Amino acid sequence: MTSFSLGDTDFLRDGRPHQVISGAIHYFRVHPDQWQDRIRKARLMGLNTIETYVAWNAHEPRRGEWDASGWNDLGRFLDLIHAEGLDAIVRPGPYICAEWHNGGLPVWLTGGTGGLRSSAPEYLVEVSAYLRRVYDIVAPRQIDRGGPVVLVQIENEYGAYGSDAAYLETLVTVTREAGITVPLTTVDQPVDRMLSNGSLPGLHKTGSFGSRSTERLATLRRHQPTGPLMCSEFWDGWFDWWGGVHHTTDVATTAADLDALLAAGASVNIYMFHGGTNFALTNGANDKGRYLPLVTSYDYDAPLDEAGNPTEKFFAFRDVIARHAPVPDELPASAAPAPALEVPLVAGGAWTTTAGSAEPTAHPETFDALGHQSALMRYDVDLPHGNGGVLLVDELRDLGWVSVDGRAVGTISRTRHDRAIRIPGGRTLSILVEDQGRVNYDHRLGEEKGLIGAVTLDGAPLSGWRSTPLDVAAIAAGIGRDAVSDAEATTAGDGPTAWTAEFELDARADLFLETASWSKGYAFVNGFFLGRYWRNGPQRTLYVPAPATVAGTNRLVVLELEQLIERRAAFVPSPSLGATEE
Structure with missing residues (x-):
């Protein structure tokens, strides 16, 4: 079996220096039928590794109801990575941040357990049980057992939150006792306090940053005198919040920072390679004096856009990687326009x-x-x-x-x-x-x-x-197919009103549902919960993954909270994520 370890200056794969060139894909933000496509495109950009968080609250939204199937089938996701010839990095948290609701922690846990992210006994009991379930999936898929997993991370940017060494020690103990033998890492921003507080001796420190690579690597090296340098979150974009702008980064500048990392011999995980979507109600929020809920799209201005299409950044990064590592000759297909159509919305009554x-x-x-x-x-x-x-x-x-x-x-x-x-x-x-x-x-x-x-x-x-x-979701599922009375339809729109429409497709297809003429609410296609929309912007379209559609008649349900400016549903050829700062 292949070995993977830490050397004095490099990662070692079967004893030979190895540079990890990774990209993040969160399986819980991508339709499972599209996992293979996204992983394949990662290989085509020149990546040799895929990284993912594990979202505890996706797997166990209610205490004791553990689910590792369908969207939560982490084992299948790792197996698809392995089948593509790539390695995997797993970051199980338990806290992940990730702009994901509650930072990945279940509401039943955070509402009823004191001492979050600490060595409080009640918290550690739950965390240990969670990690053991994750490691039941991960341990047999480690590289030294013929699988893809080469690194496992302990906690996540813990130095920005606390300094409870006993907590980190417990996580390490649980991890090793569960059979995890690959190197264990931590990640923190390249700030002295965070790097000091967020790790332990014996854990390999990595950094998270998106610019000034040479300077940040020097800070990391002061705290990690030996072993491979790694930026395990190279921020190539950013997230959006309602009422803000759509965040983008300059392609040439970001590519130059990636080049500096690789030229320095550092390993890297690009955050994100493919962002995906905060489907349903899974978006997080920030509050640093002002509460800012995050939008449904997690496009992140990544090399693969929200619909999995290569962007200008994909090809710029591919050119950079080709200077430092082999890159396949094959290129992914360019994005094609999505089907465009428009149908009237029929009032379905108060909801x-x-x-x-x-x-x-x-x-x-x-x-x-x-x-x-x-x-x-x-x-x-x-x-x-x-x-x-x-x-x-x-x-x-x-x-x-x-x-x-x-x-x-x-x-x-x-x-x-x-x-x-x-x-x-x-x-x-x-x-x-x-x-x-x-x-x-x-x-x-x-x-x-x-x-x-x-x-x-x-x-x-x-x-x-x-x-x-x-x-x-239950209300949307119960909205009838029959229109309401003429009187109800006349007054509909002066408050929360359900709307429905049917539309035809020749074949399954990715779609972009325009929401600019609606106010605020939730949208569903064939029962699939697309997420939230809000005229507050910046996001103006909702991504509809092709597996959620059918050839033939499709059904749209809109739960509007305020009013529709136009009583129609339009699907447009390309996404509209809002104005940028440029």
């Missing part, structure tokens, strides 16, 4: 008015208290004496639509730091609250969602709340 069955409570229940993992919760309360006034919420996570007796009043918003609104008198106050994405970074992991704390009207607490969870 957030489900009657709640819960008993009233003194305070609003959070999503977490009710074990609710979908996007919406509706809160209803009777107004005392029918009075209006100034409504004030202690804390809102994350966006709320306020209405009185079914009449829209306005919105309150975490992003806008806006917790108050004046409401008119009436019988019933309703607040529809959206979880826009869980923070994936720093110490806000696991924060509760919904209406938090007291809600007052002119300073007096409101009590007797009815909290109704709304599962948007």
Whole structure:
């Protein structure tokens, strides 16, 4: 069997110096039927390795319900990498960041366990059980057992979060006891404090950065006197958030930084080679003083775009890699325009008015208290004496639509730091609250969602709340195929309304669903949850993977929260991810 180890200056493959040239593909962000295509294109760019995180909350969204099949079939993903003749790097966390909701940690864990990312005993029990499940998949696929896995990472950028050496030591012990024999790595930004706090003796330190490669490698070498230098997150792009711009990096500049890394003899993992998509409700969020939920696309301005097509960056990186390593002669096919078509949308009725069955409570229940993992919760309360006034919420996570007796009043918003609104008198106050994405970074992991704390009207607490969870995927599945009445269709669009359409395809195909003339909501094709859309931008299209479509009649369901500017659905030839800063 092949061996893989650390030498004085290089990785050693069967005792010979080896430069890792890797690219990131997150299997949980790509339709499983498209894994093989993306992996093959990685080889064609000249990569010899594929890296992936493991998202714990994808595998175990509810405690004890472990799933390693379908989208979560990590073993199959690694086997496809091996079949393509490539190596694999696995980064199981348990925390991964990755702009993925809750940083990859399950909500049931972060909501009920103290001492996150520490040696707190209760946390370590759960983490150890999780890692053992992952290593049951990874251990038999290590390179010294005939598989592709050459490196396994311990935690993730831990030096930016904490310095609990006992925690890292436990992760190492669990990893080695589970049969992982390949070298173990850590990654941190090339900052002295982070590199010192985020690793242990015996773990190989690597860096994460996207520019000034020579300078960053020198910092890394001060902390890693021997062994191969590696940038295990070479940031070739960046992520986007709602209300921002679409982030891109200059192709020539990024290629030059990659060239500097490889010329220095350093190994590299390009983050991302192919970003994929935050399908359904899997986007994360940042909050460094202002809450910024991330968009559905995770295109990342990567060498392969969101639909798996090679970009200018793909060919620039391929040319750079060819100066340092063999590159296949074969080239991937250029992107072809996606089918373009337009169909009218038919009103399917209101969809957030489900009657709640819960008993009233003194305070609003959070999503977490009710074990609710979908996007919406509706809160209803009777107004005392029918009075209006100034409504004030202690804390809102994350966006709320306020209405009185079914009449829209306005919105309150975490992003806008806006917790108050004046409401008119009436019988019933309703607040529809959206979880826009869980923070994936720093110490806000696991924060509760919904209406938090007291809600007052002119300073007096409101009590007797009815909290109704709304599962948007289940609601979409239940939307009928028949149009609503003429009267309902005439008034449709003045609040949350479902819309449907059918469209024909000659064959399965990648599609780009235009959302610019809609306001905010969720879209589904043949029951496949594409994700969130929002006119706030920058993203203007949703990617529809070909395996989600069928030859013949396809069905679109749109759950709109506000209003449609145009009652139509258009599929366009290419993606529109928004304006850039250039």
